Amino acid sequence: MSMPNLRVRLFGIACLVMAIALPFCVSTYYTQFLAKALIMGMLAMSLNLVVGHGGLVSLCHAAFFGLAGYVLALLSPRYDAASLLTTLPIAILCSGTAALLIGALVLRTRGVYFIMVTLAFGEMLFFFFHDTKFAGGSDGISVNIRPEIAIAGRQLLDLDKPMTFYFVVLGFLVGVIALLTMVVRSPFGRALAAARDNERRARSLGFPIFRLRLTAFTLSGALAGVAGYLAAAQFGFVAPQMLGWHQSATILVMVLIGGLRSVTGPLVGALVLIGMEEVLKAHLDNWKLVEGLIIIGIVILLPNGVRQIWSMVFGASPQRAAEIKPAAAEARHA
Template sequence: MKALDHRAGTALIWVLLLTMPYWMNAMGGYTELAARVIVLGLAAMALNFLLGFTGVLSFGHAAYFGLGAYGAAMVLKFWAPSTPLAILMGVLTGTLAAAIIGALIAKLRGVYFAMVTIAFGQVFYFIAFRWNSVTGGDDGLTGWHRQPLDLGFTTIDILGNDKAFYYMALVFFAGAVGIMAWLLRSPLGRTLIAIRENERRARFLGIPVERHIWLSFVISGAFASLAGALYALLSNFTDPRSLHWTLSGNFVIMAVLGGMRSFWGPLVGAAIFVVLQDYVSSHTENWMSVIGLFFVLVVSFFPRGVLGMIKRKVQA
């Protein structure tokens, strides 16, 4: 029965994602907002791979998100007018940084791990902020834009067509989510969950805990950098704020808000966060207060997040 409910819930999520540009517009939203939901949802799910399924908290994942954004933008501005190449280089840039930093901090735990991830993230932020000649500094990296996709037999214009870009981003999202789900069902995923549940027992069983935490960190950083590359292409712009620790905090809020121990929870949390931010910020500058209050209420009364609450209501 639970397996049937899970399949039905997954099917419903994909139907909503496939049709989002249409019902979002009908509800007063817009296609770019729908694209932001899936891109930031991917970033939150990437963080949740480390937080929810490995039990390790990072407050510096905006570093890999931002490096993916800058990597993609710099390819288009300085190297070649190719959207696939830009995405590839953005992912490689963020993944390489995650691999190096993860190797340095894999032995740390708890608040020490979280604080060091913030520190490394802020290093990248200040480099982007100060290196004006390359990154554009506080003004951001401008003078570039995403390019049409040349598939050989046809060309897809993702520059002037928001729906085309949304579905391109959805293809990358689907691929990333499929790989993530496969990894979590594999022996690696089961080992990560074992580390989350009881690290000492996992170590007694002979599991190389630090190596698996490093792997989880690198995989999580790779997905975050993919989200960052797509986010830069969405707005044809990136700036140092895409590397700032406050964005990492937003990813944590999205994961916890939706339900950090469920696979789809961070996507639900990201959808609530992005839509609420867009709506409330159009009415008041104090939009973070509203989101903060909503977050406190959810955590206080529904510790398993919004998706956990929905599942409990359905099962009841």
């Protein structure tokens, strides 16, 4: 194993140890805040499978996120806790099916047309929940009791406890990272990247471009459903705003801040953006203006995201260096 790869693995292990230890060192507020940040990081990583590894900018990703939250709210009994082991697979299935159906239509377009069509589908789902009485309309719907993890009527984990919920979220996050890493490094992931870099050449080599992208889009939507389910469980409330285009745009900013060509880059971007907002809100009245200027500065100075700092300090592995050069070229020509 090369030295850069060893450093990356050791750093990843150190981050996991810190994530496990943090809830024991901070207050309940920050435990809940960290859980929220990890959920949004999970959502950003799911989007990056389409944007960074597939080369397709989607603006309907929040629709899959919010849809899973509504599934939990609608399936939850009024005076009892829903079973996570039952409702989570249904929420993932609904989000994945929606992504499959939408992807089958939008993936027939390219470039700015793809962006606009995904935006249109996202807004259609937003207004479906906003302008109808279904699921509470514009007022949203509550999840009165968090789902529970139980087998044969016996509760295994109490998700009402902030620390327990945090570790459940962390467990799902580690699973998503492992799954995406496996997908990106598989022949499927390499074929998807080839289609991103040169679609014409990949097509001439016989790659099924449409099927590759549709599979990635569906998997991405399903993983967004995991994040949406956990977000609804944490906040106890689901509203149409979860499906809006502004939510999709925020997720895209997280991806750009963290880095497009990395599995965990969007997670870093989510932590940076949410942490920055928390600090700026506490100290400034016009914090949105300052936040926008900081984001512009990051995009200009670090075109490969904040993870580029690691490469600048410790040097990139040969594989990572090969990824950085095309990304930097794209940023210069954008």
